[in-house]
Amino acid sequence: MTANPAQNIDTKDKIVKQATGSKALLDALIQEGVKTIFGYPGGAIMPVYDALYDYNDQLEHILVRHEQGAIHAAQGFARVSGKTGVVFATSGPGATNLVTGLADAMIDSTPVVCITGQVFAHLLGTDAFQETDVINITTPVTKWSYQVTNAEEIPHVIAKAFYIASTGRPGPVVIDITKNAQLQIFDYQGYEKCLHIRSYKPKPEVRHAYIEEAAKVINEAKRPFVIYGQGVILGNAEQEFRAFIEKGNFPSAWTILGMGAVPTDHELSVGMLGMHGNYGPNLLTNECDVLIAVGMRFDDRVTGRLDKYAKQAKIIHLDIDPAEIDKNVKSTVAIWGDCKETLPLLTNLIQKNENKDWLQKFKDCSIKETEKVIFPEQNPTSEILTMAEVLKYINEITHGDAIIVTDVGQHQMVACRYAQLNKTRSNITSGGLGTMGFALPAAIGAKYGAPERQVIAIIGDGGFQMTLQELGTIMQANVNVKIIILNNQFLGMVRQWQELFHHNRYSFVNITSPDYVKLASAYNIDAKKVDKRAELKSTLKDILSHDNPFVLEVMVGKENNVFPMVPQGRGVSEIILSKEEL
């Protein structure tokens, strides 16, 4: 279907034309550079879909199988591309199905604009068919939510939505448009991007005094340690960050969402922080004298017990969001601002340093962890396959160039611990909310966000079954993603906790899977099941060079655990390498 240009709205010449709210909406999306929309039609958003019929040459719509799939796909798209993801959904259940994804996008700072249809304005508040109070439902999990009841508002509101979603600390926005506003014909004056909102402060002003104070603290440090999060990636500050750590020779550890901001094999990369992070960065957090936190928010999964977290260290916290400063960990010097601006200023003022002995401590920890955990996990002596060896082969085949999308659970921790990533925006996972079912739709979105890149979704058998209907989307749109299901026949992470902390009482974690090969076949997707080591690497090689989507089920150890681990309620330096240390 091609568009009918005569019906499109020409905004460049600013000629006032009559347009429906729906057309004004679609024109606004085009003006914002949107090319891909993930969505699902329904009664209350039908005028928008009707208008979309004429815009097929400019706007690609991906029909998902559930609205949750739409928003996770939009998140994957946004995280990989750095652009704002766009979602269409209808009113009532369509809109409420977005809530999980909104909460996920909110906590992981992902720019998404969701357009939801709403009942006619005169029916609002009457419990009309498929009416829900979308604004009040979504307010706590959005950066901004707004209801439009008059078509004349649409151009301005959509402009505001994109500005809000993508600037400062990014986040999700919901625009709920009543059906009468979608249908209403009004004098369309053209579209103007939003560049300013009186009450909105995307970026704090950089305070040079604080930069100087921070530099002074850093220059006096004997054991400086940098921890970084997604703020580096969201700020497009990868180069600036690298220059910073390289000048100071700082050992640097990533949070789960900061992973890939610098290559994982960079000589100053000392691993991942957090509950299942690496041994050195956790242990030595409590030995550094200055802790420099860049674009990360001291999540409880990173800090463990706060009263045992880095008490000996001076804390320097760089963040764009003033509300994050001192929220969990009290900073000695806070640098509020966009780290793309603040990091170079700080780099200029810090002294070059070797930190040889201090870096060696991280290396010693790494050697210990490799001996006790990493090598045995990647090179198991038993016949049972491990998740770590799957990752090892993926690294060998992709050389760290793939986008790895993970779901939530043991496989996620294993993937984030073992994946090699050379490029930024390559680790797509649900970090803050921990949403099972995230990976399959997010991988679809990731592929649209970076069509030229290899996208590998690594998913547990539990999470896969939460949104497996999106295989239908993959089938229909032929989205070339590789899906690797690591099947341990358990809800693995819960089982691990039940083993370690609940006396092996495996309460409802034993999960049966369908025949994934047959399931994929029903969706016309090629698939294979592997349970022998001899077949693993060659199969991975085959599927990764396959031209079409592929589902690979790998049967892995049923009761393997992810170590190291900071047990809940303990400090980061109480990290354990094995069950015996509990």
Place this chain on the structure above:
Amino acid sequence: MKKEYTITVYTENQIGLINKIAIIFTRRKINIESLNTSPSEVEGIHRFTIVINETEDVVRKLSRQIEKLLDVLKVDFNTDEEIIWQEMALYKVAADVITEKVKVERLLREQGARAVVIRKDFIIFECTGQREEINNLIKTLEPYGLLEFVRSARIAIIKKSDGFHNKVKDFEYRVPSEALVENEFLDQNEGIFSM
């Protein structure tokens, strides 16, 4: 240590904003002791006055969360010593009891109250002041059968503040594309602006 704080919030006049602000308190299970919202001296800008009992650390974090809301322009928080604050209360009492047993003139004079309605069946007194003053009049009237009592939320003026008027004008006159200057009160920790 917990104590009484008055949070002052300047906002756009937007539907639903009261809910957005309330969510920030309910999420942390913090009770709002008093909440007043009304237009400010600047057209289009509303002013919320919220009273809570909390530690300074919690109040500071809450204020930052509130200031993060899209339609919020600025948030201050102050202890009672840093503000001038008032509440208003109305007291309804049976007319016959009062006229028979109370020396009304003296009562009004001593309590700083005034009668706003005098009818055959009831009288309504009004008192404006701080909590103690309002409570004193309750105590005085209770023995004579206080039929109904209502007190308003707190309103407060910050002693050191020059007001928000000029600041808002400044916001409004700015060329939209100009880079924003924000958190300009950061350096004034000892002053009125704690954000």
